[in-house]
Amino acid sequence: MDEGIVKISPDKEKAKSLFEMVNITLEMIKSVDSKKFSSLIIKDYYEAIRGLVTAILLVDGFKTEGEGAHKRLIDYLNVNYKQFSQYEISLIDDLRIIRNRIAYEGFFVKEDYLERKRKDISSIITKLVNILKDKLR
Numbered sequence: 001m002d003e004g005i006v007k008i009s010p011d012k013e014k015a016k017s018l019f020e021m022v023n024i025t026l027e028m029i030k031s032v033d034s035k036k037f038s039s040l041i042i043k044d045y046y047e048a049i050r051g052l053v054t055a056i057l058l059v060d061g062f063k064t065e066g067e068g069a070h071k072r073l074i075d076y077l078n079v080n081y082k083q084f085s086q087y088e089i090s091l092i093d094d095l096r097i098i099r100n101r102i103a104y105e106g107f108f109v110k111e112d113y114l115e116r117k118r119k120d121i122s123s124i125i126t127k128l129v130n131i132l133k134d135k136l137r
Contacts, residue, residue, distance in 0.1 A: 004072050008063050012136060015055035019132055022051040026125070038114040043102045045121050046095040052128035053077050059135040070096050081131065088124050091117065 025048045029041055053073045057063060060080075064072045074096065078089045101107035 004064055004066050004068060005057075005076060006063050006065055008058075008061055010061040011058045015058040015132065016136060018051045018055040018058070019129075019136070022048045022055075025051070034114055035111050038111040039102050039107065039109040041114055042095065042109045042117075043099050045125070046092075046099040048125060049092055049095065049121075049128065052125065052132055055132050056081075056128065056135065059132070083127060083131075084124070088120070088127075091120055092124060095121070 025044050029044050029048075032041055034041055050070060050073060053076070054063075057073065057076060062076070064070075064076070071093070074089060074092050077084060077092070084092075098107065098109060102109070
């Protein structure tokens, strides 16, 4: 495995807990005004995707750590889960970069970006949820 991805004992309980947190985040997103809070919604969508990928890694018996850990999550998904297109992997990485800009630079996402990407983001989340549910059975 690549540096920064560590082999661990599979941890379904921690994965379930992360999954629960993701579901709460997704529920909250639905209740928020997307015109007013598009930046925060994009940030939360990324956090939900990151949480799901982290949970999948936990069930697979891995975790990421250190500098670049979020990028390695995306790389792991790209290498090990071929049901994601290059466009989807690229979108997840764009969300990672935008999330960092929001968090560290106070970057504002335009509402039309959210509207254009929401369907694709939802599709990625659905795929991740289905993978995780299968693994948690």
